[in-house]
Amino acid sequence: MPRRRIGVHWYQGVPHVWFSARDLVSPRIRQELQSGLRKRLVMTIQAFREGGGAPLATREIACGVYWDVWQEVYRVRVGGRLREEPDLEGALERCLVARRLPIGDAEDYAPHRERSIYFAVRAEFNPISRRQCRDLLRPSQGDHPIGPVVINIVRRQICQAERAIQFRSPPGPIP
């Protein structure tokens, strides 16, 4: 996984990170974001101990973005909040740039004090959510037993992100 500078500030035992994943957006993706159709931008940030193992903490930021042809603004839904951005740059800034983003709770890190950890980021364009994928791929109930088996396997492939980038931070100790 390529390394990239990720700013980390520890506050009350919790790391707050900042970084940008705007390079996820290629010209083609930019075009798709301007189409007026809903698209998803998802960032998953995980803290790992150097040397591997299960993640210590995980944070996911899922953004729904579309160009509102009617009102001519970008609509960005992050979590349950709907915002308006006048241009695409503003929408990307909100979805793909982390500023002092807390990752996990202090309890996640306390047992590993002074150990070296790193943060891994995966940014994805338009992964289809599990629910939506289920609804789209099998809107009617099939009655053959082979159906669900195949659909479950196919979903994993079909609903993958159209584009994804991954990077990690250099290791640093937990204070």
Place this chain on the structure above:
Amino acid sequence: MKRSTRIERKILLAICVVALGPLLGAFVLGRAAIREAYLVGVSPRIGEGLERGVQVHRAYIVALRDSADRTIDAVAGSHRIHELLLGADRPGLAAHFERSLEVYPNLASIRVRIEGEWIEARREERLDPQQMRLLERTRVVEDLPGEPRLELVLAAPRAAFDQFQDAGDVAELHSRLRASSGYVSEVYLWVYFGLVVLFMAVALFFGIRLSRRVTRRVADLARATRKVGAGDLTVTVPTGATDEVAELTSAFNEMVRDLRESRERIDYLQRVGAWQEFARRLAHEIKNPLTPIQLAAQELHRSYPGEDAVYGSKLEEAVSIIEEEVATLRRLVGEFSSFAKLPEAILEDADLRDLIQDLRRAVPAILDDVGAEAEAVQVRFEAPTEPLLVRVDPMMLKRCLDNLLRNAVQAVLSGPRHGGLVRVEVVLEEPNVRVEIADDGPGIPPEDRRRVFLPYFTTKSEGTGLGLAIVKKVVFEHGGEILCAEAPEGGALFRILLPWGGR
């Protein structure tokens, strides 16, 4: 796991060959069929159609938006509205606004504030945010005093936007499915193949179990056959299920039983033959000196003049003993001789009921012979009314039955009650006729029940032990069987099975 037998491996190989051939064919054909079928569903033409549908939806929304802009321009820029605003004609403005709502269907409300008072017209049904998307716009009429602000709300059906998004989702999914067509059809194929392998495994599992059930029994039969070949005729193989192997096993058991019985029969007849030869020689050797012994003793007695009364008495007693013993020996020799000279059975068709009838008639004589009073022994006969055809030597068989009945009468007389019941029963039990002679006497101990048929074995003080041996030999020569058991009445039971001659 138990090592498989050769026949088992052959059966499994046959299952695999028979099943795998068509399955491989189905796999090859199925692969092409699945791929083609899938490509029909995700053909580029459908994708293009969906994409065009999305574009149409988008164009419609853009048109709605353009229409909204034109409505704003038309309403806010109308000459009439300028006049009314200039004249601050409130009723005229209100009427004009209402007319505008009628003329422009996408106009949901319009209002203006004149000297602190709102003049407004609105259509509530066009302002429902659940059904409509609203666009609020304000136009300042700059060339009029006070620069009044016209506030307009434009509406477009929300369904158009939702349909646009739905069409986009479907088109995107189709595009993804098309991009992954190879993968998806491969998944279908491999899942199909996996299920086929699973079914094969299940079929093989049951095939192994089924074939093992058969081959195990065949192997048991083979083992038993080897034992029989080595001379062990006591082998029996469990038959188990009701199939051809069970029939084979049953036939095998029957064959071994027949062999065993034949061998026992041959052994017995050989033994009896040897004893007959022995009896013949014994009779010959004993019989010859008996007459000279008896004559010599009589001569000795006759030639004594009788001077000494005491000696004369002793001589008379000695001669009497000699004559008595010679008579006993003569009787024994007679029995040995008749045992040695047992004739071969000459078989002919006969109704067994006739023999039983003859036996019934002989009962008083038998009772008389053994010194029984008629009231002391009750002899009961039970026989069917239909003829019981058997192939026998009537004289020999009658003699056997007479012997057994005589033994039974003697047995009940030797009991504590000095009498009792003797039952003679004849029953057809296809393919045999069963003859039973049972009594309620003291019975025969289990350890003696086989030995009673051996020559010279007897439990009676004056018996020669030849009677039952002769009976068994005769029964064997008739192709029958005889056994000794405990009677339901408590005494001894002799059961004879003779081949039934049919109706």
